[in-house]
Amino acid sequence: MRWINFSHAGHTAYGLLEGDTVIETRGDIFTTWERTGRSFPLASVKIEVPLIPRTFYCAGLNYVDHLKEAADKAGTVPNIPDRAEIGYRAQNALIAHEEDVIIPRDATEKVHYEGELVVVFGKKARRVSEAEAMDCIFGYTIGNDVSERTWQKADRTFYRSKNTDTFKPMGPWIETELDLNAAHTTVKLNGVPRTSFATNHMLFSIAHFIHVTSQYCTFYPGDVMWMGTDGTSPDVKSGDLVEVEISGLGVLRNRFVREP
Amino acid sequence: MRWINFSHAGHTAYGLLEGDTVIETRGDIFTTWERTGRSFPLASVKIEVPLIPRTFYCAGLNYVDHLKEAADKAGTVPNIPDRAEIGYRAQNALIAHEEDVIIPRDATEKVHYEGELVVVFGKKARRVSEAEAMDCIFGYTIGNDVSERTWQKADRTFYRSKNTDTFKPMGPWIETELDLNAAHTTVKLNGVPRTSFATNHMLFSIAHFIHVTSQYCTFYPGDVMWMGTDGTSPDVKSGDLVEVEISGLGVLRNRFVREP
Incomplete structure (x- = not known):
């Protein structure tokens, strides 16, 4: 559905x-x-945006290739998490399918996409086992965790690198039936596939993240958990069209436009 | 009012x-x-909790004595921010005045209070000057930014150190008229004053934080911004009563109870 x-x-x-x-x-x-x-x-x-979550959870580092490629670029050793620790994003930044990502005029050229699977919770839940975890899920949608990498490195918090208005496209809809193991994520830049990975090939599984987080935090209907991304993004320029496709789910399409 | x-x-x-x-x-x-x-x-x-914010902003390090005392304890040099960078807390953790803070059974004894002034936004606002910033404010309430310091140091994110269920008491009400410069914050532990500071004696002012954050992020009615704390907290034990008083505003009172 x-x-x-x-x-x-x-x-x-x-x-x-x-x-x-x-x-x-x-x-x-x-x-x-x-x-x-x-x-x-x-x-x-x-x-429209599928919903405004009560709490907006986001797994920062959850695919090994993304970590390895980022480390290669920086000339460092990949810092692979040994525990599932959830992070957060901010509600002000959400926009809908087909709305424009506005790159602020003072942003550098290091603006990147991150195509992500988004879990939408349907039940109030605390302290669920991994076996029970998937029963908390109402459905799935798609997110693009847009990031300004210069600010991400220079700032103490993610307030502008990841939470600038329009930096969190989410949609286009919520799919309640999804074969996770068959799902594949493809990100196209101006129609050309640039990033591609098995959606469920995560470092820590959805069920594990729900289980661990729920030891301390209650989930509510309408909460979302963005599951992270794999691979890397080229620098996205003004006018570029970014499409995040997850097979069996749909395509989230947004144009990036630099503020004049 | x-x-x-x-x-x-x-x-x-x-x-x-x-x-x-x-x-x-x-x-x-x-x-x-x-x-x-x-x-x-x-x-x-x-x-009840005055409201569930759409976006839950929090200034992490905004009083100099708090930073100096924390550095003294750690035997390090205080890391005083040179820019106003806003952070976030999570909605699941909010509880009301007189509700209990539940210390999880696996928490260490390093559970601390942080008495904070909370700004409640009343208007949709983007790119406001410092001169206009205070006009965005609907009123003020009180927050207690409860923190488990061992997890805060050990974890990559604040998901359990600061966002465990019940770790964000907020209330008891929203006061629309407050003389900020006359306001004083006092935190009492079991009736004994332990922490005391001039509420508005901040590193970066409320107007400055609103101005800077609003360059990238739109505020909405019902958003909140917790303004940080001064001084330090002793370890809070099971059964302890913590009262955060801000003169002209009220008292936020919560008992801390360790999970059996």
Whole structure:
């Protein structure tokens, strides 16, 4: 099932996406909802951010090739985490599919994409085992963890390197059925595939991250956990189109535009 | 004006606190609201967390004595920031006035309080000058940035050292009028004053933090920014009562209880 948050004629609602038709619903997507009887062609609606999470979790370093390639570039030894420690991103930075990533005028040219699988939680949960962990998941969407690498290195916090407005595209919808082991992530730059990896080939699994984090932190419906990225990104220039595709899920497409 | 989020007979609402009377309201405290005609004695209601912020900002190192005392303890030179860089905390960790801070069973004895002034935003704002910054503020409340120092040092992220469930008491209410320069913060442990500082004696002012952060990040009504703490905390033991008082604002009181 695909849940889409959309606007049409000034009204925002959740709908079920069936083929290219959006079937409007009302109610709470996590508990009880019903069809309103209205539907729209997908091409006629504005796709919104799937949701604003209560807590916005993000696994920073969770694919080994990403760490190795970054270390090679820096001429250092890869710093591979030995424990699953979750980090955070900020809600102000979220934008929807097809909205522009605005590169601030004082950013350097070191602006990179990171295509990521996003877990959407559907249940309140604390202290779950790895065996129970996947039952907390409502569905999956796609994220692009846009990063300004000069600020990321120079600053004490990630407030502008990763949390500048528009630096967190998320969408286009939430898919409740996904064969994780069959899923493949491909990032295209201006239509050309540049980064490609097995989506579930993580250092620490989704179930392990949920288990470990839940020993201390309660998850709530609508929380999200971004699962990290593999490989590296070239410098993204103004006008470039970045598409993050996860097979079985969809494509998250955003143009990068430098502020004049 | 004091806004209080409260529950009474299973119903949660915002009210105006006048003396010891809670005057119930309906509507949106940031835009339009009205009195419902009902009121309750303060002692008869359950005080709730003032709000769940959309983005939860926190200034980590913003009082010089706190940095100097921490460095003295560690036998190092104080690392005083030369720029205002905002950090983040997580929504799951918030609890209300009079609710218990639960120390996890695997935490060390190095559990500390940090009494902080909390800014509550009332307007959507981006790129504001220092002169305009204070106009974005709806009011102020009190926070206790509870920290497990062993985890804080050992872990790569703050997920459990600062964001364990119950580690972020906030309240008891939002005060819209506060004379910042007259305000004094006092933290009492079991009734005995232990930490005391001029609330507004910050390394980087509230206006400066809002100005700098807003160059990259949009603030929304209901966002909060915790402003950091001064001095140091002794190790807090199970059963200890911690009271953070800010003059002109109120007292945030929470008991610390170790999980059996």
